[in-house]
Amino acid sequence: MDLAKLVSVMVDRDVLLSDISGPGRAPKRRVGLVQIPTTAGTGSEVGTRALVTDPSSLNKVAAESIEMLADIAIIDPVLTISVPADVTAATGVDALAHCVEAFTSKRAHPLIDGYALQGIELVGKYLARAVKDGTDIEARSGMALAAFYGGVCLGPVNTTAGHAVSYPLGTRHKLPHGLANALMFPHVLAINEPAVPEKTRQVARALGLADYNGVEGLRDASVAFCASLGMCMEIGSYGVPEADFENMAAEAHTIRRLLDWNPVDLSRQDIHELYKAAS
Ligand SMILES: [Fe+2]
Numbered sequence: 398m399d400l401a402k403l404v405s406v407m408v409d410r411d412v413l414l415s416d417i418s419g420p421g422r423a424p425k426r427r428v429g430l431v432q433i434p435t436t437a438g439t440g441s442e443v444g445t446r447a448l449v450t451d452p453s454s455l456n457k458v459a460a461e462s463i464e465m466l467a468d469i470a471i472i473d474p475v476l477t478i479s480v481p482a483d484v485t486a487a488t489g490v491d492a493l494a495h496c497v498e499a500f501t502s503k504r505a506h507p508l509i510d511g512y513a514l515q516g517i518e519l520v521g522k523y524l525a526r527a528v529k530d531g532t533d534i535e536a537r538s539g540m541a542l543a544a545f546y547g548g549v550c551l552g553p554v555n556t557t558a559g560h561a562v563s564y565p566l567g568t569r570h571k572l573p574h575g576l577a578n579a580l581m582f583p584h585v586l587a588i589n590e591p592a593v594p595e596k597t598r599q600v601a602r603a604l605g606l607a608d609y610n611g612v613e614g615l616r617d618a619s620v621a622f623c624a625s626l627g628m629c630m631e632i633g634s635y636g637v638p639e640a641d642f643e644n645m646a647a648e649a650h651t652i653r654r655l656l657d658w659n660p661v662d663l664s665r666q667d668i669h670e671l672y673k674a675a676s
Pocket of ligand 1: 560
């Protein structure tokens, strides 16, 4: 879907990705754009952003423009029925991360908070069911709505540290976006808790996590939530070597467009510790 957004503004134009990266630089779109998600995760179908990995720098390049907003988004949960369980789990946690990160962002907004909380509740209610039985259309519908709400959160508020620290797992070690986010989600939730304790409690409640005891309890409960969906929650098991944590932390730390809105100001060392906690 992100590629289609880029194609829709670049087709028949003599422009490079570098010409349109960043906010508001895409030329006027002259073709129609329809977006149809086939997973319940990114919510990109209702967004104005396209994210692409630059193969030379391995950085994620974000282009953002109202010109890349679809004319029509068709969200049909039937299209997600054949998504395998592992992809259902990872993309579902990506949708969850969109809601949680927007909800706890420094630029959170009450209007978006409503969508975020409903998205989190839907994930708590339906993700395990969709993983267990892909043909459970009620669960697939709930997750399609959750992903859509997550997408709504991305436009005006966007993600924070969870996505920033996940990007190097994708760009440097080729982990799928949803999985990378799922692996880092519990650790970012925990490190942010002291800055946003009440909102974190609301997240845990909406997700249906049992009462947790302190930050470590929260981390354990959210790791258990992801593990219960069938995910191995250790980044080392996906071939991410500890020797690269320093480079990954350096790369993530430069993603100011996300990190500047995180409720806690994370240093490179903090990010390195997050990777260790996830290993
Ligand atoms: Fe995401």
